Amino acid sequence: MTLSINDVKQVAHLAYIxxxxxxxxxxxxxxxxxxxxxxxxxxxxxSHVEPMSxxxxxxxxxxxxxxxxxxxxDLCQSIAPQVENGLxxxxxxxx
Amino acid sequence: xxxxxxxxLSERLAxxxxxxxxxxxxxxxxxxxxxxxxxxxxxxxxxxxLAQARHADQKIAAGETGxxxxxxxxxxxxxCAKGWLTTCGSKMLSNFVSPYDADVIERFNRAGxxxxxxxxxxxxxxxxxxxTSYFGPVRNPWxxxxxxxxxxxxxxxxxxxxMAPAATGTDTGGSIxxxxxxxxxSGIKPTYGAVSRYGMIAFASSLDQGGPxxxxxxxxxxxxxxxxxxxxxxxxxxxxxxxxxxxxxSKPLSGLRIGLPxxxxxxxxxxDVEKAIxxxxxxxxxxxxxxxxxxxxxxxxxxxxxxxxxxxxxxxNLSRFDGVRYGYRAQAFQDLAEMYRNTRAEGFGAEVKxxxxxxxxVLSHGYYDAYYIKAQKLRRLIAQDFKNAFKQCDVIxxxxxxxxxxxxxxxxxxxxxxxxxxxxxxxxxxxGLPGMSIPVGFGDKMRPVGLxxxxxxxxxxxxLNIAHQYQLVTDWHQRAPDL
Numbered sequence: 001m002t003l004s005i006n007d008v009k010q011v012a013h014l015a016y017i018x019x020x021x022x023x024x025x026x027x028x029x030x031x032x033x034x035x036x037x038x039x040x041x042x043x044x045x046x047s048h049v050e051p052m053s054x055x056x057x058x059x060x061x062x063x064x065x066x067x068x069x070x071x072x073x074d075l076c077q078s079i080a081p082q083v084e085n086g087l088x089x090x091x092x093x094x095x
Numbered sequence: 096x097x098x099x100x101x102x103x104l105s106e107r108l109a110x111x112x113x114x115x116x117x118x119x120x121x122x123x124x125x126x127x128x129x130x131x132x133x134x135x136x137x138x139x140x141x142x143x144x145l146a147q148a149r150h151a152d153q154k155i156a157a158g159e160t161g162x163x164x165x166x167x168x169x170x171x172x173x174x175c176a177k178g179w180l181t182t183c184g185s186k187m188l189s190n191f192v193s194p195y196d197a198d199v200i201e202r203f204n205r206a207g208x209x210x211x212x213x214x215x216x217x218x219x220x221x222x223x224x225x226x227t228s229y230f231g232p233v234r235n236p237w238x239x240x241x242x243x244x245x246x247x248x249x250x251x252x253x254x255x256x257x258m259a260p261a262a263t264g265t266d267t268g269g270s271i272x273x274x275x276x277x278x279x280x281s282g283i284k285p286t287y288g289a290v291s292r293y294g295m296i297a298f299a300s301s302l303d304q305g306g307p308x309x310x311x312x313x314x315x316x317x318x319x320x321x322x323x324x325x326x327x328x329x330x331x332x333x334x335x336x337x338x339x340x341x342x343x344x345s346k347p348l349s350g351l352r353i354g355l356p357x358x359x360x361x362x363x364x365x366x367d368v369e370k371a372i373x374x375x376x377x378x379x380x381x382x383x384x385x386x387x388x389x390x391x392x393x394x395x396x397x398x399x400x401x402x403x404x405x406x407x408x409x410x411x412n413l414s415r416f417d418g419v420r421y422g423y424r425a426q427a428f429q430d431l432a433e434m435y436r437n438t439r440a441e442g443f444g445a446e447v448k449x450x451x452x453x454x455x456x457v458l459s460h461g462y463y464d465a466y467y468i469k470a471q472k473l474r475r476l477i478a479q480d481f482k483n484a485f486k487q488c489d490v491i492x493x494x495x496x497x498x499x500x501x502x503x504x505x506x507x508x509x510x511x512x513x514x515x516x517x518x519x520x521x522x523x524x525x526x527g528l529p530g531m532s533i534p535v536g537f538g539d540k541m542r543p544v545g546l547x548x549x550x551x552x553x554x555x556x557x558x559l560n561i562a563h564q565y566q567l568v569t570d571w572h573q574r575a576p577d578l
Contacts, residue, residue, distance in 0.1 A: 008452065015410060015455040016417070016432070017448055018440035027452060033511055034453060038399045041469050044476070051471030054301055055287050055478060055527025055552075058331060075194045081424035088419050091431045 003032050097125065097257035098575060101166060101314045104260055108155055108165045115155065115165030119148040119209050122167045126212060126258045129578060133234045135243075135252040137172050138180045139212040147209045154207050162317050164207030169259035171250050172213040173220055174305070175294040176200045183296045184216040184228040184246075187416050187423050187442035197294025198326045199263060199305055206321045211259050215249030218444045219413065220270055220298045222246050223516040226507045227446040234503070235278060236576045237542055241500035244274030244516075250308050251278035256578055261309035261318055265295060267302045268401050269495075269520025272532040275308055276495035276545020279534040281562065281572060282308040283315050286552050287527035288333035291326035299408035300331075302401075302524040311572045312533065312562035316341035319555060335553075343560040349383030351561065354488030356391045359519060365498040367538030372494050375535035375546045375565070379492075382564055389484040389491065393476045397522040398514060400477065403457050403470035404525070409447075410454025416442060449510065478526035485551045490561060493519055495532040495545035519547055529555050533562045534571040543571075 008028050012019040019027065073086060082089040096118075099107070107113045123141055130136050144167065151165035175181045175193035177200075182188045196204065203210070217227040225233040225248025233248040235241035236256035243252045247264030251274035254262050264271040266284035275282030283306050290305035297303060307318030319340040326332045353376070364372075376386060418424035418438035425437035443451070457466035484491060497518060506512045523530035529552070532545035550558040566572045 007456070011452050011456045011459065014459065015451050016414075016435040016439055017443070017451065018433075018436040027449065030449060030510055031452060031456075034402060034449075034514075037511060037514075038403055038457075038466065041396060041399045041403070041473055042465075044393070044396065044473060046469060046472035046476070049472040049475050051468050052475035052478060053471060054331065056331075056333065058288075058333075060330060061327070063327065072194065076420070079190075079192055079194065079421045081418055081422075090419055091428065091434055093431050 003028060003035060096121065098573065099260070100311060101163065101260055101309070101317050104166050105162055105164070109160065115148040115151040115209065116145060118165065119144050119167050119211065122211055122259060129256055129258055132239065133236060133252050133256055134231050135215055135233050135249040135256065135258055136169070136212040137182055137184070137215050137230045137249070140179065143178065144209050144211055151207045151209060161206050163203070163321055165209065167209040167211035167259055168203055169211050169214050169250055169253045169262035170200065171247055171263050171265060172216055173265050173296045174199050174263060175296070176210060176213070179210070179213060181213065182230070183220070184218040184230060185443065185447070186229040189229060189423060191422050195294060198291035198328065199295065199322055202321050202324070208321070214247070214253055214262060217246035217248065218447050219296070219409070220246040220265055220267055221409070221446050221450055223269070223273055223513050224501070224506065225249065226503065227444055229444060232503055235500050235542070236578060237279060238500070238540060240502050241542055242277065242503055244277035244500065246270040247308060248274045251275055251280055251282070254278070254280045254308055254310060255576065257575055261307060261314055263305060263322070264308045265303060265305045266524065267298050267405060268524050269517035271306050271308060272495050272520050272530055272545070272547060273516060275532040277500040277543065279543030279571070279574060280308060281311055281315055281531070281533045282306065283319065283531035283555065283558070284523065284529060285319065285323065285555050286529045288331050289323045291324070291329040291332050293326050293328040297412040299405040300412060301408060302405060304524070311566055312559045313341065313344060316344060316559045338556065340556050340559055343556045344563045346560050347383060348379065348561065348564050351379070351384035351490070352488040353379060353384050353386045354389035354484050354491045355386050356389050356394065356484065356491060356493060358391050358394045359493035363497050363518065364494050365538070368494050368496070368498055368544050371536035371538060371544035372546060376492065378565060378569060382568065387488050389487050391480040391484060391522070393473065393480050394522055396473050397477055397525055398518055400470045400473045400525060401517070401521040402453065402514060403466050404474065406450040406454035407458050407467050408454070410451045410458065413447070413451055418442070446510070474525045477522055481526050481528060481549070490554070490558060491549040493547050495519060495547040499538040499540070499542035499544060523549050528552060529558060531558055531562060533565065534574070536571055
């Protein structure tokens with residue numbers, strides 16, 4: 001598998017990270033090396049192996065549907081970049 | 096006093112030889128003296144620490160004490176601590192004062208321990224040298240030209256340089272064990288799920304595990320007793336009986352079967368590390384253990400598998416950093432999308448961005464099966480290897496790292512060389528097994544060597560016993576750099 005500069009730009013686009021032309025070039029050479037390392041996975045036959053996401057094979061716990069958090073809006077918003085009247089402010093998205 | 100064990104410090108406090116305020120002040124002074132050179136701490140807050148110490152002194156006066164009451168503990172800056180700057184080593188969180196405590200922090204607070212400061216780390220725990228920190232690199236107290244390892248490099252440095260009696264760390268691919276090895280201290284990553292991840296800033300959730308770093312196995316046991324336990328706020332927290340991790344420390348080792356994976360001893364290990372490891376194994380044989388060769392045939396795959404799974408989970412976890420609710424926000428942008436893009440471009444460092452890009456790619460349409468699912472299947476094979484090996488042995492040993500600490504800057508421009516620092520450690524994370532590192536001597540340039548011990552699930556008490564018995568007959572763990 002070969003990565004192209006457009007792959008890098010597309011992935012950066014999806015990840016919401018702005019990259020300059022030079023950064024994309026640098027990332028391309030480093031990511032290509034890393035993917036070469038990753039490619040060694042393909043040599044192993046895993047057709048009869050179940051994927052493993054967790055070592056203990058836990059089931060998700062359920063809990064009662066009740067309120068467990070207290071109202072901490074002011075505390076949480078005190079560290080926000082921009083708030084107004086208890087709302088988080090971002091640039092206008094709907095014209 | 097700086098070389099005292101946690102038990103000795105606790106005894107000094109109990110018989111009023113010293114107060115917690117005095118003890119805390121002593122460690123704060125030592126941090127003040129050494130930190131400008133070693134950069135182990137990102138945040139020190141004397142007032143907050145001393146307020147906790149005064150409270151601890153009241154508890155001691157009232158006789159309401161536990162093993163860690165009044166003792167200063169350094170906290171990795173990945174653990175949210177209410178009212179403390181909690182940066183995770185990133186510009187993205189360089190202004191983040193946490194509004195809440197992590198479960199681990201709550202537990203130390205309840206135990207009456209003192210938060211002596213927040214330790215430096217690789218940005219978002221992504222690194223093996225502490226060089227990716229926005230707050231600058233940490234230096235190895237044994238040799239200031241060397242890295243301390245990472246990502247818990249600040250914690251390892253703080254303990255090795257005796258700026259704190261013990262510290263917390265987190266380990267996703269080796270981030271407790273590798274810096275413990277490189278700084279000549281002891282560290283343990285418990286079984287996945289033993290320590291709550293609540294308030295521990297997420298890197299790769301299925302691999303991340305908190306654990307203690309200290310001077311000895313005995314101290315690690317006391318720390319684990321405080322840190323572990325079920326927490327309903329962490330969906331992967333294990334519901335188990337509370338255990339005393341120090342219960343087996345004094346058991347003899349006769350009959351212990353130590354598995355030596357042939358893949359770990361085949362090649363790749365430098366000769367100075369090999370010499371120290373062989374000497375440690377000889378010591379274990381004198382203690383009554385026998386060594387058996389075992390095989391972990393899929394171990395060469397652990398790095399490739401890790402570098403699919405960890406970045407995939409990281410790219411998802413780190414999507415929360417968008418400059419809206421907390422943390423850094425870019426100054427210049429035209430619209431919302433550009434605000435996100437600029438905030439993330441400016442707020443994340445190069446290694447974090449690299450991993451987000453890898454993760455986004457392997458999770459993207461058309462590649463998910465070839466990379467992510469493939470890696471999860473191999474993860475099962477890696478876990479199965481250990482299961483097979485534990486049929487022949489009680490515990491697995493090998494080197495924690497292929498070589499002693501490298502120099503600052505030596506690997507920082509070559510990500511793959513850096514990733515290979517975790518070649519022996521990441522498999523335990525993939526399998527969810529407990530792993531630890533203890534100091535067993537010195538290699539080239541008098542830099543420390545760590546012995547890696549991997550145990551079966553929930554065998555921490557046994558592993559600590561195995562480490563403690565070695566530390567009773569050797570003194571590597573008591574060596575400290577002359578600072």
